[in-house]
Amino acid sequence: MQWETVIGLEVHVQLSTQSKIFSGSSIAFGAEPNTQANAVDLAMPGTLPVANEQAFHKAIMFGLAIDAAIEKKSAFERKNYFYPDLPKGYQTTQLEKPIVGPGHIDIEVGENSTVKRIRIHHAHLEEDAGKSLHEDFHGMSGIDLNRAGTPLIEIVSEPDMSSSEEAIKFLKKVHGIVTYLGISDGDMSQGSLRCDANVSVRPVGEKKLGTRAEIKNLNSFRFIEKAIHIEVARQIELIEDGGTVVQETRLYDSEKNETRSMRSKEEANDYRYFPCPDLLPVVIEDSVIEALRKKIPELPEAKLQRFQSEYALSYYDASLLTELRSVADYFETTTKTCADAKLSANWIIGDLSAFLNKQGIPIEHSPVSANQLADLITRIKDQTISGKIAKQVFEAMCNGEGSADEIIESKGLKQLSDGGAIEAMVDDVIAKSAAQVEQYQAAEPDKQKKLLGYFVGQVMKASKGKANPGQVNKILAEKLAK
Amino acid sequence: MSITPDEIIATAKLAKLQVDDKDISEVTERISAILELVDQMQAIDTSEIQPMANVLDAVQYLRPDTIVEPDNKILRRDQFQQIAPATDEGLYLVPKVIE
Numbered sequence: 001m002q003w004e005t006v007i008g009l010e011v012h013v014q015l016s017t018q019s020k021i022f023s024g025s026s027i028a029f030g031a032e033p034n035t036q037a038n039a040v041d042l043a044m045p046g047t048l049p050v051a052n053e054q055a056f057h058k059a060i061m062f063g064l065a066i067d068a069a070i071e072k073k074s075a076f077e078r079k080n081y082f083y084p085d086l087p088k089g090y091q092t093t094q095l096e097k098p099i100v101g102p103g104h105i106d107i108e109v110g111e112n113s114t115v116k117r118i119r120i121h122h123a124h125l126e127e128d129a130g131k132s133l134h135e136d137f138h139g140m141s142g143i144d145l146n147r148a149g150t151p152l153i154e155i156v157s158e159p160d161m162s163s164s165e166e167a168i169k170f171l172k173k174v175h176g177i178v179t180y181l182g183i184s185d186g187d188m189s190q191g192s193l194r195c196d197a198n199v200s201v202r203p204v205g206e207k208k209l210g211t212r213a214e215i216k217n218l219n220s221f222r223f224i225e226k227a228i229h230i231e232v233a234r235q236i237e238l239i240e241d242g243g244t245v246v247q248e249t250r251l252y253d254s255e256k257n258e259t260r261s262m263r264s265k266e267e268a269n270d271y272r273y274f275p276c277p278d279l280l281p282v283v284i285e286d287s288v289i290e291a292l293r294k295k296i297p298e299l300p301e302a303k304l305q306r307f308q309s310e311y312a313l314s315y316y317d318a319s320l321l322t323e324l325r326s327v328a329d330y331f332e333t334t335t336k337t338c339a340d341a342k343l344s345a346n347w348i349i350g351d352l353s354a355f356l357n358k359q360g361i362p363i364e365h366s367p368v369s370a371n372q373l374a375d376l377i378t379r380i381k382d383q384t385i386s387g388k389i390a391k392q393v394f395e396a397m398c399n400g401e402g403s404a405d406e407i408i409e410s411k412g413l414k415q416l417s418d419g420g421a422i423e424a425m426v427d428d429v430i431a432k433s434a435a436q437v438e439q440y441q442a443a444e445p446d447k448q449k450k451l452l453g454y455f456v457g458q459v460m461k462a463s464k465g466k467a468n469p470g471q472v473n474k475i476l477a478e479k480l481a482k
Numbered sequence: 483m484s485i486t487p488d489e490i491i492a493t494a495k496l497a498k499l500q501v502d503d504k505d506i507s508e509v510t511e512r513i514s515a516i517l518e519l520v521d522q523m524q525a526i527d528t529s530e531i532q533p534m535a536n537v538l539d540a541v542q543y544l545r546p547d548t549i550v551e552p553d554n555k556i557l558r559r560d561q562f563q564q565i566a567p568a569t570d571e572g573l574y575l576v577p578k579v580i581e
Contacts, residue, residue, distance in 0.1 A: 017547045018547050018548065018549050019547055019548060019549045019550070024545075024548065024549055024550025024551065025549070025550075025551060026549045026551060031555075032555070032556065032559075032572055033559075033571065033572035033573050034559045034562070034563070034572050034573065034574070035555035035556060035558075035559050035572070036551075036555070037559070037562075038551070038552075038558075039562075042562060050543065050544075050545045051542055051543075051544050051545070052544065052545060052547050053544035053545060053546055053547060054546075054547035055547075056544060075535035075536070076535075080496075080497075082498055083579070084574075084576040084579055096535070097535065132579060133573065134578070134579075137570050137573065137575050138570070138575070139578060140568065140575040140576060140577060140578055141575070141576050141577070141578050141579050142570065142571075142573030142574070142575055143573055143574040143575070143576055144572075144573055145574070270492075270496055272496065275535045275536065277536065277537075279536075279542055280535075280536050280538060280540050280541055280542040280543075281534075281535045281536060281541055281542060282541065282542045282544065283541040283542075
């Protein structure tokens, strides 16, 4: 039987506020345990939450970016469950009136990059829980509540994705939108963006959705892809063997590459949601929404289009350059300074990315700034150095040896464009290569082109790579024609 | 609407409340009485009334996003942890929880 996969995602995005959603504690990552957990975060009796304005503003910006309706009077509910990293015994979240209503995010699928629209059911504000550490603390678990109360938006998609590839594309879009908006750092390694996947299968052509399993704890693109693959395979095998899929929460174990049941169906959680009496409805004025709308920057989608039309870049190059706002900004600065979009794109996608990936540093911390790279490109364009020598200069720039001009000067890498000097080298090479000269002159014109490469190589070698390749080619062709 | 003893047991379990077997029938009766009161209220026609999320006719004040913290965060943490049954290296310790 042919099976079809159906995936819906719940994406949790940590908002980059200074303080928590309901208290003044810092949300900075990596502090000493429990030093960012005050009386409100610890749920001490008598404390009351006060909502953070910026958390709302950031959520609204996300809503505007996905073309969603903003709920002008939203409210909070309590989701009740007991777990040690949830001191209040409930998570303050939104159910009936989430701040962001239905919207959509488009992804490109297939070889022709056909646009597929993924509907967003809603996005709501909520607080994160603390962290449980299960290493050995005398046979107990350790609880760090620094993260408790960190503002999150949970973005809930409709079950519109039909493969792990689509799920990854969707997540990358979400990542692009939230980082472009500057509402989250999107750092998956620190848990700033993580997701649960609702996965089900059904026979191709079947309209009714199959029973879904919810896979929790997916915090990297690679794990999400693997977890969906393995879960789909499990469900298909189960059904084909005559079994039925049970609606349940499953945990992905990256070490064993398997999903396993977290809670049995009998104990399925009943969260007993009810409106939070400690928090009043939040009213958002139109003027606030309009002011936030003005703050929305150019989003990845629009930038991708513009990079193709304004800079004549290919879809492939433009998509690589617009995936991260930091890379797009770097590219635009470089291009403005050196006035060569294609060379800028090649250098950023090629040598610069390779270097940064190898060192594991983000482009914002690149040792070679956008303007410094532009200066290097300018030297290629004005023929001070060849493209090949430029790689050597770039390497030295990465090592902090100075600007392009300083390195070219100090290492004596300036391209040799002195016709007389090149001519002398050409004469020398021709004199030493009698056999090759004979072969060249006897060859058909189209073969000659190939044979010319040998001479060019010899001259470049003699000049230590510094001879202007254009001039070398020209002079050689003239001399050999005689 | 009434509630069954089984639902009382399930609800008590979710709320981590201990209800003795001998009290189940009485608790069931009393909670059923509350639910009957709710039924009476449900009978009222509220189709013209806007639902409300809070009994107070007011809106939430939103605070500016600024960090408010004690000068000595370690000291404050240690003060909070004095009432905790067990702590280690700044962590609260609880019976092992693993799913």
